[in-house]
Amino acid sequence: MTLLLAGDIGGTKTILRLVETSQKPSLQTICEERYRSGDFPDLVPMVQQFLLKANTQTPEKACFAIAGPVVQNTAKLTNLVWFLDSERLQQELGISHVTLINDFAAVGYGVLGLDNQDLLTLQAGKLNPEAPIAIIGAGTGLGQGFLIKQGENYQVFASEGGHVDFAPRTELEFQLLKYLLDKHDIQRVSVERVVSGMGVLAIYQFLRDRKIAAESPEIAQIVRTWEQEAGRQEKSVDPGAVIGKAALEKSDPLSEQTMQLFVEAYGAEAGNLALKLLPYGGLYIAGGIAPKILPLIQEDRFMLNFTQKGRMRHLLEDIPVYVVLNQEVGLIGAAICAARL
Structure with missing residues (x-):
């Protein structure tokens, strides 16, 4: 069993979720909390508060989806004074592996974990599991990306x-x-x-x-x-x-x-x-x-x-x-x- 930390980091709110995984592909949620991002000077004290409330061991790995560009595992949030760096987060949080990804790249990974009830079919088409997957999403802006099959997994590519x-x-x-x-x-x-x-x-x-x-x-x-x-x-x-x-x-x-x-x-x-x-x-x-x-x-x-x-x-x-x-x-x-x- 591996303990994982996932985060959706936005300028207004942040959602943190603690999950555990085993040999099975499913991820089981242990704890989840929502925070006002502006109430914290940085992500570190927020995560520390979250883990203290969860009353569990330190997760082995963490991934944070950022509402903004991620360059060489660093990110500066548009509406916050936060500057996030994966190496600093690893050291200050004591987590062995931390990565930062763009929030729409996270959506790319996320479609791989959806169930039938999470989707509404507009066109059945002719599904080919070996073909690329495309994602598009209108919200505050317009995100686009795609996934390419690599062996048993998919590689996710963000785009502009x-x-x-x-x-x-x-x-x-x-x-x-x-x-x-x-x-x-x-x-x-x-x-x-x-x-x-x-x-x-x-x-x-x-x-x-x-x-x-x-x-x-x-x-x-x-x-x-x-x-x-x-x-x-x-x-x-x-x-x-x-x-x-x-x-x-x-x-x-x-x-x-x-x-x-x-x-x-x-x-x-x-x-x-x-x-x-x-x-x-x-x-x-x-x-x-x-x-x-x-x-x-x-x-x-x-x-x-x-x-x-x-x-x-x-x-x-x-x-x-x-x-x-x-x-x-x-x-x-x-x-x-x-x-x-």
Whole structure:
């Protein structure tokens, strides 16, 4: 039996999980706690407090998934003064092996540990266990990555695919591109500016300013509050969540049109990723947004735009496509990564 420590480290909150593993591939959770990241000057005292409460021996291995870039096993969190270094963490925590990975790389490992109830199938396709696996996830940003079979295991590769150019396909999307270029005075628009939480708001503002649909007073006030709080790290409102909820309830035409355009762009970008990798091992839609707007993702709009790739349509119709419902997939992935150290 091996004791492992997994962590999902974010600028706002951190989740720590202690698990044990044996010869079996399953990981059994021993203890789990959530903390406000800003309440601690560094990760070390947080882990020490966690292990003290768990009242167990020091874990042999640890993996921490970081919301930000990881370079040579070091990471600086965007919204915290923390600077994490795996060698320092090993010494100060007394853990033999510590590694840091990007949070979306952790999602890559995590899909390997999901059960059927953690997934919703959008397209069964023709599964090939030897083929690559692709992951894409819209949340705060747009994560993308892939896995390649290496013997009995998979090797996980992170990418910056969310920063490729946004490729408009319709007259409305061309107008959206021009709107974002002018609004932000920039030379290019990444797909992340459209397919993400900030993308939902950007699409809403575009449709509002073009007067394509009337704005409800309630949502208008929430959006204005968000706009007035520009520059703050923590805002008092979440307009993307409100817009998504209104679209699901069909209570606001502007929100409905916003989410229609968002889902179309999301499906198209997932299809772009699938064309580059041909992931017959499965394409997994992770991130925080998809489970919250699941009925909209399940409509024909997402998969129609996924497969609408001209002569390559027949290739994409054979790719299994799943929505990840388990929001702890990154924490599961960190534990799997720790087990492999």
